[in-house]
Amino acid sequence: MASLSSLRSINKMSRFLFSKSLTHSKLRKLWLSTLSSLVGEKNLILMGPPGSGKTSVGRVLGQKLGCPVIDVDDDVLEKTWNTSVSDKLQDVGDEQFLEEEGKAFLKFSASGSVISLTGSNPLHPSSMEHTKKNGIVVYLDVHSQDIIERLERMKVDRIVGQRSGTSIGDILKKRKRFYKKWHDVRVLCQTGDCVEVVADKVIDAVKRYQHAESETFVSTRCQEPNEKQSKFFSDVVIEGLAGDGGLYVPRSGLPKLTAGEWRRLVDLLYVERAQIILERCIHPDDVPPVVLGEILEKAYGDNFSCNKIAPVRHLSGNQFILELFHGPTASFKDLALQFMPHIFAYCIPKVCNNLVLVATSGDTGSAVLDGFSRLSDLDKRRIAVFCLYPENGISQVQKSQIIACQGDNGLAVGVETDFDFCQKAIKEMFTNPEFTGYLTAEYGTSLSTANSINWARLLPQIVYHASAYLDLVDQGFLTFGSPVDVCIPTGNFGNIMAALYAKQMGIPIRKFICASNQNHILTDFIKSGLYDLRGRKLLPSFSPAIDILKSSNLERYLHMIANQDERLVNKLYSQLDSQGYFQLPESVLRLLQQDLIGDWCSETDCVSAIRAVYDATGYILDTHTAVAKVVADRVQDRTCPVIISCTAHYSKFAPVILQALRVEEIKQNPLTQLHVLNSFHPLPPAHKSLLGMLKDSHHHKSHMCPADSSHVMALVENYLQSLFLKVQ
Incomplete structure (x- = not known):
């Protein structure tokens, strides 16, 4: 069977020959x-x-x-x-x-x-x-x-x-x-x-x-971008991370819909909005519209507990909550990871095995494992997931959920370290040609990733930011064209990057409020332009999904505002790798500060916000959304609505929530904790899929390893041995 690249070459040649055959047709003007x-x-x-x-x-x-x-x-x-x-x-x-x-x-x-x-x-x-x-x-x-x-x-x-x-x-x-x-x-x-x-x-x-060749991708670090280095959508889905260590971005940016086109989407369902938006972003040579439609129907169907998929709820005053936790694993990661595995399975060559490597600071792991477990049986025989998570850096519910989501084609390993090591270990495997070559030669296996460094993971997140704005228009809170602010708890900068891309496509977002916890490296960077890892230690927090010091997707944003200056991006990240810091040029910092506001929330303020919101509204925020609520209250000027991204269901962080609700005796068993929470009759109600996973977690084995890259690579090979036969 021909590879994807060879099929593209044949297709281009046939187009060339076909156009030549028309040269002698009757003359026209x-x-x-x-x-x-x-x-x-x-x-x-x-x-x-x-x-x-x-x-x-x-x-x-x-x-x-x-x-x-x-x-x-x-x-x-x-x-x-x-x-x-x-x-x-x-x-x-x-x-x-x-x-x-x-x-x-x-x-x-x-x-x-x-x-x-x-x-x-x-x-x-x-x-x-x-x-x-x-x-x-x-x-x-x-x-x-x-x-x-x-x-x-x-x-x-x-x-x-x-x-x-x-x-x-x-x-x-x-x-x-x-x-x-x-x-x-x-x-x-x-x-x-x-x-x-x-x-x-x-x-x-x-x-x-x-003209599929007009929609190609380049690396944020490619210093001499030309046609040879350009990649098609299918290529970047398969590769995940660029060979030079950079992230793939569309060469010509994302398409912009007119105001009239956006208005056409106002009264559509989420899946319909998603199809129209993504048809503009994915060339039909890579994924035909009929295939895209079938994938979207699988991604956003009965696996979501709310038929609106990502509904917007009025909280109070000018604040709205974008609920992103209605998927099967109760976090915003589901909005991308119920979609991405099907796109991945469609794009990769059918003759090769694939191992998806992923590092998680909490929610990504279970979402990746669950999403890839929903592939067809045929696809699961050639696509597997290997997930690393910090053993003591995520909540007990998140850990139980990750373990429960392991299936026939998924393995999760707890590492005795923090998330940054997990992410670094994944990148090291990708950029190690000896290791990747060995896996290809011995097991016929290629590596890819489902972290937000993969474009196919980030792309569907644009949809829910656009959809939230359209919902406010549909509900009469806005007329199209009126601005909103968005406030997003973020550590890896992926969720907020998707919102920035939604603005690039025509959604009138005014300010992007970056909410950090006590690991506030992003907040410091937004205020000063200095990204400084020197002497900085990761502090465990109540909001572990944003306990990150090295924000991968920030690289895409810097590439965007620096007018696609790959040389500058390469210089900045080379200095970060070698010296532990970089300073933005003043001109680029000014552009950044036109878009972004950054601030952070202490652990005490996070708990207080959960209690205050519950007392006032009966609504329970998870710890990450509480961070965003505190920051929005502090920095947003209230001259326009602000949409706060609610990135997970509060049940995932039950001990902290119970502490905030002043429950004096907190049982250690996660299921017991969730039952106590449900006795408050809160909004939103209990997450049934999450309850089911926790009940099932004891049927699955947990795995651990030390913070050693060579040990991790050995585990990867052992896992492949159990899945795929060696190439003879």
């Missing part, structure tokens, strides 16, 4: 020939509901591209049947109409044309497979209310399902899944878009579809 190369001998197929403008847009595209236009209703069906579509539907009824429509379309063939489908063509699978073989299917995604109003004005009465008494709204809702299944390209149409504007959007979208 230069502008026409330039546009017509979009089509060549392929068809441009317009798909969408009745009233979406397929016929009108098709005619304009035909003029712009200088190619034939075929309307399936008029030029195929009515000529085949010798009767109008309306009369045919009246005569035979819905089911027979769909069957005869499909048969007629199966006999039809064309090339180099713009084809406007009927609204019901996508309901017939074999005819759509037939037409996709020689065409690019463009979905004209028009708001349902706009469609309904257009159809009422036009008095349309020839829609399949209409005469059974089903409302147009229900018909459109049912058909959406068929349009999602078949499209190659989506054009998000806004209210008021004229036909010319939509046609131009189609041309832009098809240009993007045909």
Whole structure:
């Protein structure tokens, strides 16, 4: 089976040969020939509901591209049947109409044309497979209310399902899944878009579809970025960390949606928002929209306890809580790690084994292990997870949960050290060519990572920050375009980096409030521009997920605000590795301080905040969210709403929560602690998946090792021996 890179080479060569074969086609004006190369001998197929403008847009595209236009209703069906579509539907009824429509379309063939489908063509699978073989299917995604109003004005009465008494709204809702299944390209149409504007959007979208090389990634440390060093999305998902030790970022930044396009997403479900946003960020050459849609349905389905996935709750005053704990492992990591394993399994070559290495300061471990355990049985036979966590640096509930999440393809090891060692050990394995080469040669195994250094882990986090803003618009707290601040408890800078990317895509976030605990290296850095690890020791805290001194994703942010100056980033991080510190240039620090505010919260203030919020509202914050609440109260100016990221369910930190609620005698058993918490009848209620995992943890074995890199590497090899046979 060909590798992904060789398939790309073949694809590029075939495109080249195909374009050469068109050189001697009949001459057109230069502008026409330039546009017509979009089509060549392929068809441009317009798909969408009745009233979406397929016929009108098709005619304009035909003029712009200088190619034939075929309307399936008029030029195929009515000529085949010798009767109008309306009369045919009246005569035979819905089911027979769909069957005869499909048969007629199966006999039809064309090339180099713009084809406007009927609204019901996508309901017939074999005819759509037939037409996709020689065409690019463009979905004209028009708001349902706009469609309904257009159809009422036009008095349309020839829609399949209409005469059974089903409302147009229900018909459109049912058909959406068929349009999602078949499209190659989506054009998000806004209210008021004229036909010319939509046609131009189609041309832009098809240009993007045909030029995958325009959406590549580079390392934050690559000092001479060129085409050879550029990577495609699939490559960066597989590799995780760049070979030079840097992090992958999009060469041209992320796409920006217009205000009108964002408004189109306001009344959509989370999964629908996610698909539209991620379709813009992932080229269809890497992950086709139909595959992306299937993955999103798996990622954000019954495994989440709330159908809103990441709901926003008003706390008090101008403060809102973004609840990110409704996934199976009760933390915000689920929003990425129920998605990423399926993307990873799709992108990697099928002929090779993969070991996902991950370091966790608490929540990531269980989320990675759970997410990869949900892969198909076939994928689990070639993809496994090896997780390191600080043995005494996470809560008892988190540890029990990590142990419980070990499955057929997952192993967790507690290390007698802190998180920074775990993260360093993972990076050392990645950047050790002898070790990686040995694993490839002996076990046919490649290494990757699911930490937020992997782009596929960070990317889906952008969605929930955007979705939170859209929810406030939908609930009437904002009009689109009004600013918000976000306050995020962070140690590794990944969650706040995703919010910064949401702003880059067009969400009007004003300030990013970075909330730290007593390990406040990020707060100090934001205020001074000095990142200083010298003599600094990690202090265990009530909020262990942000007990981090070396913030990986900060590197992506510095690369962004330094205008992609890879040489500067390389210089800064080389100095950090060799001398333990770096100082930002003054010009870059000024840019950073335009975005970021930083402050920190003591352990005492954290506990006091949990108690105060519960007394005032009945809502229980987890320890990390309490840190963010304290910092938001201290630094936010209250001139606009602030969204506080609630990154975990409070049950994970039960002893501290019980202390805050002034429970005098706290039992050691985690399950007992959770039952006591539930007796307070709190908001939010108990997390059922978490309770189930804790009950199951005693069935799984725990593993420990010393803080020694060579010992960790030996454990990795032993684990591979138990999973994959040696290459003969």
